[in-house]
Amino acid sequence: MSQVTDPEDLIPSILAESRIIAVVGLSSNADRPSxxxxHYLQSHGYRIVPVNPTYAGAHILGEPCYATLQEAASAVEKKGQKIDVVDVFRKAEDIPPVVDDAIAIKADCIWMxxxxxxQAAAEKARAVGLKxxxxxxxxxxxxxxA
Known part of the structure; x- marks a missing residue:
């Protein structure tokens, strides 16, 4: 039997306990899935923190967009808050550095x-306590x- 908790068991608590979600790869194009x-998450009470170097300095969904997860976390920390979930819209091969950043900012969860x-990036994240x-x-x- 696996020691890894089934993600299905974690999802309700992640959604209930999280308030601030960094969306890595968020596009300003309303037709894009990100x-x-x-927009859906924002309309359900979550604070969205856009992370995309292409749009850094601009606003997406009324929120300032940051070039890096570290910049986003720093801005959120200035308000006495932290990023709970790092929601990733990037290709699988781009995941390891995002996981490293999520670990560095002490996020609670990485969501691909x-x-x-x-898998390797997921194992690294779990090893340090991230969901x-x-x-x-x-x-x-x-x-x-919900």
Whole structure:
């Protein structure tokens, strides 16, 4: 039997306990899945923190966009808050450095969107106590568990 907690068991508590979600790879294009998901989460009371170097300095969904997860975390910390979930819209091969950043900012969870998984990075995150969800859409899971 695996020692890893089934992500299905973690999802309701992640969604209930989290308030601030950094969306890595968030696009300003309303037709992109990242925008749709972030808008949905925002409309359900979560604070979205956009992270995308392409849009750094601009605003997406009314929130300032940051070039890096570290910059985003620093801005949130200035308000006495922290990023709870790092929701990733990037290719699987881009996941390891995002996991390193999530560990560095002491996020509680790394969430890899539908179609994205990276086992080695997930194991690294779990080894330091992060909750890990892979290959699942946070919007779909919220709708199922809300």
């Amino acid at each position: 925008y749709e998901v972030a 969107q539908l179609g994205i998984a990276h 890990v969800v892979m290959d699942k859409c946070i919007k779909v899971e919220h709708a199922l568990h």
